[in-house]
Amino acid sequence: VSSSVPSFIGVLTLHRELLVSKLKSVQCVVDNLHAAGFLCDEDVEIIQQVATKADQVRKILEVVQSKGEEACEYMIFVIYKVYDAYIDLQPWLKEISYRPSHGVLGMTVVNTDPISRYCEKLRHEIIRDTSFIMSYGQQEETRLDNLYTDTVIELLNDSNESLGYLEDLNQLLGDGEVFNHQGEIVYVMGDAGVGKSILLQKLQNLWSKRELQTDAIFFFKFRCRMFSIFKDAEQISLRDLLFKYNCYPDHDPDDEVFDYITRFPEKVVFTFDGYDEIQEDLDRLNVPEVASPEEKSNPLQLLVSLLCGKLLKGSQKVLTSRTGTEFQSRVIRKKAALRGFSSSQLKTYVKLHFKEQEHREQVLVQLEASPHLCGLCSTPLFCWIVFKSFWHLHTVHDSFRLPEASVSLTAIFLMLSEVFLSRLTSPAPSLTKKSPRCTSDTFRTGLRPLAAFAKLALQSMARGSFICSQEEVGACGLTDEDLSLGFLRSVSEFDTTGSPATFEFLHVTLQSFLAAFALVLDERSAASTILRFFTECSRRRKSSCLPLSIWSRRSSKPDEKTPFATNEHLQFINLFLCGLLSKAHIGLMEHLVSPALLKKKQTLLKSYLSTSVKSHLRGLPHHSVAEGKKVHVLPNFLWILRCVFETGSKDIAKTTAKGITADLIKLGYCNVYSGDCSAINFVLQHRRKLLGVDMDNNNISDYGVKQLQPSFCKMTVVRLSVNQLSDCSIQVLAEELCKYKVVEFLGLYDNNITDAGAKLVAQIINECPKLRVVKIGKNKITSVGGCYLANAIQKSTSMFEVGMWGNVIGDEGAEAFSEALRNHPSLTNLSLSATGITSKGGRCIADALRENTVLRIFWLVQNELSDDAAPHFAELVRANTGLTHLWLINNQLTVDGMKQLAEALPVNTELKEIW
Template identity: 30%
Template sequence: MEPISQAIEHSLAVAEALYNRCQMVKTNRRHSEKLLARTADLMNVLEDMREQEDLSDDADLVLRGLKSLQKTLRSAEELVESHDGSGLLRRTLHATSLRESFESLDRRMDEAVQLLSLSLQVRQERRKERLKDEPEEVKTRREDDEDRTSHLNTGFLEYKRKLCSSVCAQSQFICSYDGTSKFSLDVIYTDCELELAEDCIEGQVPLDLEDILGPVGTLNEEADTILVSGEAGMGKSTLLQRLHLLWAKNESLRDFFLLFPFSCRKLSMERRELSLRDLLFFHCCWADRDQEQLFQFILDNPHLVLFTSDGLDEFKHSFSDEQRHCCPDLRAPVSTLLFNLLQGCLMKGVRKLVTSRPLALGPSLRHYLRKEIRLRGFSPGGIDSFLRKHHDPVSVVQVSKSLHGNTTLLGLCHVPVLCWIVSKCYKEHIRRNGDLHTTTDIFVMVLQHVLYCKDAKRHSLGNCWLQEHFLTIMRLAQLAFEGLESSRYLLSESELRSRGFTEQDLSIGVLVQITSHLSCPEPHFEFLHVTMQCFFAALYLVLNNDDLFTVKKFMKRVSNWSGNDRDSGQFPAAGRRKTLTSETSNHRITSRFVSGLLSQRHRVLLLQSCPTQMLKTKSKQAAKSLSTSLRRHFNSMPKPVAGEKKSLHAMPNFIWLVQCIHEMQDSEVARDAVATFEGEHLKLTYCNIGPVECTALACVLQHLKNPVGLQLDHNAVGDVGVEELLPCLHVCCALYLRNNNITDAGMAKLIEKGIQCENFTKIALFSNKLTDDCTHHFAHLLKSKQNFLSLRLGNNSVTAVGAQCLAEGLQHNRSLQYLGLWGNDVGDDGAVALARALENSPSLVWLSLVDNGIGDTGAHAMARLIERCPSLEELWLTKNCITREGVESLFQAIQTNSSVKSLWLRGNTLSPEEEEELTERDKRLTF
């Protein structure tokens, strides 16, 4: 034991010297800080080893490891010393040799950390074995462990290096959506907005990549599966690719020694029955040696392993929790393996990260989720960052200027795939100068772009470009439609040849080749994005002249699926495919494109290849189908409870129908669709509504005959979405926008429009990003609108300054009944200003200043308000800093005002005895 102890102490001394030396380096910080972090990791491991009671079992292994480590540490110290002269550093800062030296050291030190950590972990497993009651069995297992460990340390590290290399090779580059070029993911990756799903208790907090697998938002501690959900084109696959690359480069997810990535689209092609071992080594990375020991290590240490599955909504097999499979060595269909992995029946403890569209997973599978994280697409800053990474500065200015001049298009660019299309086709976009309003417009533009690039000799496609490329387009369109109908997203090269595809067809870039694996060595192709496949499927439905009723039957079928299956929590029956229904989502996307292609704005283009009468008939069929479906949705509204408004709690089917109507860009269709709506309140909470959906809502709702309350709480409206809602604000008597990432800038535009709308009388903006800067706009609104009834700004960042500004507007308003400012920071000064402004209010009924840091000074001001405001019924001062003195003044005040029904004071600085005494004195005091 003595030699090992000495070796550990000597290694620690060398590591500490290197750590101190790195801290003193003042230049070339990027390399030195990375080396500093790696040294700290090694020191932690060495400290753990020093605390071990007995290391004799692995004496030779540990001594070899420590000897190698000391040599590495000395090399590192020499390298730092040799480059720690400012003159030398300046000369060598960008030298390739310096970078390679540091990178070599980093790899060697990383291997040392892994090796020593693994040794400690195996020792801990042995210790558990020795505590068992059967000595002979324990002895046998210990001997097996010793035999296994002597080979595993080297074999494990070799396999991990191979796995990292494989994952890095798959993740390092990202193809452009048109398949014409590759980009380094490190260079062009742009972060998207991440947030917890609505049922996570923490509420919406900013998240980064580390939080995906971290503890934040955990709902079910016993489950192992984490879902990242997002609509088509939101960047789910790219996000997963980014995580893979960060793990392979040891820059993130360091808690996981092994990561196995799967594509559900590729797994759907697997026809063989496989064991878990086959799944890992066939589909991810083959183990050249020690496969048995490696697999046993995975089984013994599930907490060190991460499985990722991309595109669970595209998996072609039905989910069933009746087919249990717990044995990792037995073969079973891939679907059985996958679903039992997600449930935890197989490989309990392994963390599973899956991506899918939000509505594709039913309740039976969601039961096994640890947590769900929503991918919201680009923020406004993310759009700008994306453009900077893809264009030169001059082009960035041009594209950005054009986008910000068209908020509808800016809203569409929050979806990464659409942002890429606009970015890629920016010359065509600028030439159109504001002529892009719908998703269909954008995809027609990208089709023109790829055809133009195909025929580079031509300066322009001309007006008959669709007819000129009709055969190629229809081959792609038929392929897309049939693939959509059969849930097929991968096609073999031989199948494409049999369909008459030529090299010229493939060179367009609409179809891209994917990497093959052992189960399908033949080259396979897929559409560059599923939304592009949906667009071509729509082209087939519109341009196919064989059946006049193709569009009518398709729209009716999708409407029936959407209304009867998805919104009710039911899934298509066995004869109508599977439970993981990407079909429903893909058919909805396709129907939106069908609606857009049949709009008047694209009719001239389609008339080149489709008879006029047939096109008109299909357009009328689509419009009638949408109007009928929306009316049926309205008729499903339950009768209101006595005393409540007639309310429609819209389901995803409603959003889809509204988007289809918007794509048609026909005000008559929109007006006819909402003609029968008789509701007074439209509830659209938790519907994943972003700027794109806001555009569609405004397009349709502006034609309502009577004012409604529009509730959009817990969505992703943002400032751009707020601006897109303005065309329908005149029919909104109330607007609820809780938790929508809205800032002062978006609110300024809303209020400017709202002042002009007679019906607009209520607004609720809890939990947004509002500050004092927005309060002067609200003050102006209160001065201008003497019919305004309710203003709720809870849980924002309004201080005393904002409250004083708001008070200026309140002084001139004689209609406001409800004012909510809970969860801000107005303090005593703000409370005094508000009280003075409201003292003579003839209308105020309800006031909330919960959790605002108000003390006795503010309480005295509120007491004067109570005495002078005969209309006040409820005052909320919960969770403030009011003492007995302040409460006494409030108590005295309510004795003079019988209209006050309740005064809430729970959570102030009173003892339980004082609270009980005061409650006895007046039951209106609530603690």
């Protein structure tokens, strides 16, 4: 068709049957052909009289072909232009390489198909809503495309075990890594500010630009906090929920759009942001009664029915929530955890954020010097605050530097507040001469609005709300001018009457910070009121407040009136309270509150923290394991550590360190991120005795390991499996562990360690005489690294267990390991599974093992051993060396090979299992 004289009549004849089966929206083609004058009234009448859609298409083709080339070309052009209505024919247009000719391009096409018109409207609205990332001050907005940076997204299975990392956002909706094909929800979890909302925004934006690989033609986005604006008894229909909070179809008298949605729900994608922000006790709803698509129901009931697939079954749903929110896994299809910026992503973000080369360089140098700050900045929200504040403060003041090494989260939010408040005093930065920075002056001048924002934050937080009404804002004494400072922003999307009657804080974490500020500023209530959220959090922990447990009907109900799904927002208040009352900030606070009252609050908080740390640690269950007494802490312990760090109090850190009476502390799956490692280090520094620390399956990264550096001297067990470590981390470990030589267990499974890192691990094995276990499987180690490790293991007299699963060390590595195994004095368990070993390597190992009387468990599964290796393994079995477990499954051994092994078995008295 793209050739110079295409025959459109011929094309329509050739593809007639395809067009008959795939051309769905007949009316739109007829309308346009009619308006362009290719069909007369009579033609239209004849077509409309035909009974079935397929016959109508046949008729149209017949008539159009009779009208000539131009009419046929125009019909194809309509299909091309009204994309969504003819989505099924778009591949066909590609196949025939259709390009509109110059002549037809000038002709008008009107989309009269209500469904595709609605799709277009949705796309248009979503593009408008998602093209910018909100910033403070509302006037300042940045294009999403100019600032969006990929973050680390880990895919998880049902038990939260890692399934690898997402490489492309399209994979999120795809079928890969689905663990429950009955479920319909893609569940995205992550910590505060890690970028869940922005990820959804990116997905929405991609869809609106047709850049998301999905054939969904409808996309509805919701924020879960919206559901709290409905009154208890309010009822709404599904139709209204979808359209009122997204957009209404135009000219759809027969309700075709809604009808289509209910008939083809698989064409719909939903995003629900912030499930943790639902403040209703879902138990109060009679949710087993499923909402109907036709009748009005309680909005939450609609939400739950949508989520669990009782309504619009087959639609795709992406739901985000803070980590730790429990969710019924039987409705989850796929799970992803957001892990924030990796070090290279952080560098990309620096480049995107700072236009001036000078700023970029300064920030990169300052970040490089502070792994703790990098750890905090791996959370995009904190990074954004730090960079925004840097830019502002650097532009306004002389020689402003990023906060130094052990900056607290409170310091970062104070910096943001300072930037906001400085708008009261200074004109736009570029217009002024640089001046010295005086933080206390800025806060003193801004105290009135700050106190009012703080009051509003506390009030709404206390009633479990993230949305404030115009009246509440006014009642706290906030003026229009105050609103432009940036703490609050208006949310028009929840308001269907048009006026900006509702507001929310720039971010929930900022609301928590301000609520803590209010507790400190409050001079009227008793000083002990500052502890109210500590008490609340400990109370809530006892009553497990699990959302969606409605499906598994709980027996006991929590008695709070407005429970949060998680208590994270309250934990943040506690954390900021610790920071604001810390020694580091008391100087500033004394400018705002009476010093005597501050002292009183500080003393109260310290004593509360010390007591609760002690009782928390005493109350944890201890178990006896090979390494000694072990305690598995709960995620709440992490909040305690964070609070202790935020106070900066050595006394409380000492109390905490002393309170850990176990020999091994397990922080596995506790959601530790790199920024937390300074807190862990702060406490461990004060510990005298040695301690094993299990931090497997967290989000520690190289930044975290650097922060833990001073603590490795005390660690007998260093478990850092599944933590995104690269060779940089191993460098730190090698330096520290080789200096102190106390390490017994080194767990580094599933990280990004290469041969260079393997060389360093070999050094650790060489130099640490107590090291018994090394788990280094599923890294990026090749034969080179395999040889380093094998040579070190050969010399070690303490090594008991080595795991190499999944490192492709091949036959070269296998040969090195066979030398290590020959006469090894202590190695008892070894896994060389999935390491790319063929019969050649297998033969060496089997022969060497005949001279080993110590190895008991040996795994060689998932390799490439063929029958060539079988006689050698048969000889090994005959040698009866003491090997008790031999695993050879998933190799290329056939019945012949097996036979040889089987014949050797009667001679062996030691083997307990052979696979």
